[in-house]
Amino acid sequence: MAVLAIARQLAALGDEVAHELVALTGYRLVDRELLEKRLGDFGITADKRRKYDEKKPGLWASLSQERDDYLHFLKTAIYEEAERGDCIVVGRGASAVLKGLRNLVSLRIVAPKALRVTRVMKQFSCDERRGLQLLEQSDHDRYGFQKYFFSVDWTDPSEYSISLSMDDKLSPADAAAVVDEYRRRIVGPDAEAEGRTRLAELVLGQKVVTEIVYGKRLPLHFLETDVHGTRVVLHGVSNTQTAIEAAVGAARAVPGVGEVESAIQVVQEFTVMP
Secondary structure: OOEEEEEEOOOOOHHHHHHHHHHHHOOEEEOHHHHHHHHHHOOOOHHHHHHHOOOOOOHHHHOOHHHHHHHHHHHHHHHHHHHOOOEEEEOOOHHHHOOOOOOEEEEEEEOOHHHHHHHHHHHHOOOHHHHHHHHHHHHHHHHHHHHHHHOOOOOOHHHOOEEEEOOOOOOHHHHHHHHHHHHHHHOOHHHHHHHHHHHHHHHHHHHHHHHHHHHOOOOEEEEEEEEEOOEEEEEEEEOOHHHHHHHHHHHHOOOOOOOEEEEEEEOOOOOOOO
């Protein structure tokens, strides 16, 4: 079981490489369409998705509960799709969300700027000036999205397993072959087993947060979990000890959870924007 995560510049043929990898490996494609559907199923409306999808939110959007909802359910969707195994996740910060997994191969796909402009001009039937504007806006948005939500420099090659430049000498099929060869050499049985275990823990942690925040609607903020096996540690902020005790009880009731420990801090008169 392996997971491939692809970050790509506009007009760098990242989507084409993803489809070639699907054909080569038989892996499932987790693309924008699928993740949009998953987010919709979680109650994140199309309007809310447009505010945050691969872009840094505006000032008011960045201060709202909607931002936290979007990030929580985006991570939930990515974790759950990755837990199913053998998939290729395109965009949406998947490389950052899944960072540290032993069975992850993260890929960044770029291309020379002049070649990207030519491709954009053809794709959008526009002139060179407009093509350049579209590229710069896309790069700006994707950089801001990763920096804001995950504190990651989207342009840093060290954030990825592989970086490929899709110039006119490298076809999507050849790029896919390179990535697949790397995957077969790097992701062995031990890495697969460790990745499967960790993904189960990450999914369990998301279920705990979902139950506490969206099921019980308890007044906790910045709630996160640290899960090892069936042991769950809760981190966050609350106004009252009563809410913390209720959160611990809610966590214990989630199927698969064993021991629960609270590291939630009580902060009097704490407020957060709705």
